[in-house]
Amino acid sequence: MRAGAVLAAVAAALLGASSAQAQINNDPGMLRGNEAGGKSSAVPQQKEKQFPVGSSWAAISLNDKTYPIGPSRPYFTLDSQFQLRGFGGCNTFSATAYPLRSQGFAVSPFAMTRRSCGPQIDAAERAFMLALRMVQKWDLVKGQLVLQGMSGTIRADRSL
Template sequence: MWRSPPSIMYFPPPTRSTTAWRTGFRRAGPSPQIPGLASISPLRHFLVRRHSATQRLQGHDMRTKLFLALLTTGLLAAFALPAAAQDATIVGRHKKKAQQEQPQQPTFAQPDQTFPVGAQWTVSEINGKPVPGDAELTLSIDGNDRGTGFSGCNTWSSTLKPIQGQRLAMGSVALTSKTCPPAVTQIEHVYLGILHSGPYWSIDGSDLIVKSQYGVLRFKRGI
């Protein structure tokens, strides 16, 4: 028996491009440029949203850290100010207490004292110590405000006037030209230096005290 050949079915070609037919979607424009991601990946929208969310979280973390840093700084400053004020108060109290406990400086002669003009004075101590060796240091002031004496090596003379405020004002000093050992010459310089520095004077019992920033002289009254 004769049989007809099987019929051949015809399928028309796809109307879309092969790529679109296989993937099932078309390109809708350029994809966001995210490093490491192909522009045609089907996960691009999800990754873009995830990338944006990550950026927002990072920005939020930065703002949180900045806020915490400012808050910490403010708290430290708030605690530091009372502590500094307390320290200043304590220092002020100690300073005031030290000033109260500090012994008062000995006062020199009262303004109503009169310098003993015409008396002869000999130095017994320099800065609280006896005069070294056999050095002789003398002083006398006459009624014409003329001072004379011996300075350990040479004889000296100068105007030497007691002035207001229990002080002595000394002019230019005239000295003899004798040469002495260095130790004696040094004592002479110290003695005349104190007298020439505008010192204060006072009477302590029967002694004369002459004091300046360069030293203290204690004189014994001669007979």
């Protein structure tokens, strides 16, 4: 009789332990160390910025050197299919570009027309295209798009 009572006590203890474990598994608050029904102590996540897909941008500076307003000012758009299209100052271009997590950015090699617009404009276009191709990070600062990479920083304003 005593053996039966001991077995019943052990079975009840095991059943109670599995019930408590089931409660912990079903209550996410318990997994964080909170008591059932208590408030969450999780740190709020900062919402990640979304790249402004579909907007047109006119370059205003490269490495703090201002682009003059005029026909050779570079501009570009990234559409919802991640096609980057634009004008480098003399030639039109297209590429595939991907906004990445943590405001990263990756640009494929360019397809580009091959006009020449004179040594000064061609050099400015090469510098812009190299900076755009090497972009690694982006941000929106006071309404401007800032693209940063190993070859420089491009600042751009929204355009029509």
